[in-house]
Amino acid sequence: xxxxxxxxxxxxxxxxxxxxxxxxxxxxxxxxxxxxxxxxxxxxxxxxxxxxxxxxxxxxxxxxxxxxxxxxxxxxxxxxxxxxxxxxxxxxxxxxxxxxxxxxxxxxxxxxxxxxxxxxxxxxxxxxxxxxxxxxxxxxxxxxxxxxxxxxxxxxxxxxxxxxxxxxxxxxxxxxx
Numbered sequence: 001x002x003x004x005x006x007x008x009x010x011x012x013x014x015x016x017x018x019x020x021x022x023x024x025x026x027x028x029x030x031x032x033x034x035x036x037x038x039x040x041x042x043x044x045x046x047x048x049x050x051x052x053x054x055x056x057x058x059x060x061x062x063x064x065x066x067x068x069x070x071x072x073x074x075x076x077x078x079x080x081x082x083x084x085x086x087x088x089x090x091x092x093x094x095x096x097x098x099x100x101x102x103x104x105x106x107x108x109x110x111x112x113x114x115x116x117x118x119x120x121x122x123x124x125x126x127x128x129x130x131x132x133x134x135x136x137x138x139x140x141x142x143x144x145x146x147x148x149x150x151x152x153x154x155x156x157x158x159x160x161x162x163x164x165x166x167x168x169x170x171x172x173x174x175x176x177x
Contacts, residue, residue, distance in 0.1 A: 066082075123144065
């Protein structure tokens with residue numbers, strides 16, 4: 001399971017990716033009353049800084065609290081980029097959030113979040129991927145992304161999409177080891 005054939009990566013440029021939602025556009029959907037807000041696109045995310053994002057009909061505060069590279073006792077030819085995010089619902093109703101978090105290397109290889117085993121206990125609390133948050137509640141946890149040992153830089157994306165159209169927002173953090 002550690003071979004190059006088993007590792008799935010694709011060339012990826014999120015700034016130029018076209019969103020294909022022809023099926024969604026052809027369907028007749030009743031769109032709920034959502035706030036007229038634009039989605040945040042932040043190209044220079046800062047670790048420790050809190051960003052306010054609009055997601056469907058809710059508002060969230062997103063903070064990347066910590067970054068680290070960790071080695072698993074089971075994967076000796078790879079390591080994990082560990083990103084500790086905190087997400088707080090600052091809106092006025094219960095809402096679900098399910099962000100897409102991934103790394104794009106300097107040579108445009110995309111590495112998605114994964115499950116990590118054999119890491120230090122410090123990383124045992126992982127971020128929930130689909131969770132309903134009540135107003136003024138938050139969740140936090142680590143997001144593991146398996147990368148090659150030699151990888152020491154890239155761009156970490158916290159991406160979210162408005163379900164009712166093709167708008168995408170993201171926060172991009174530049175990573176260097």
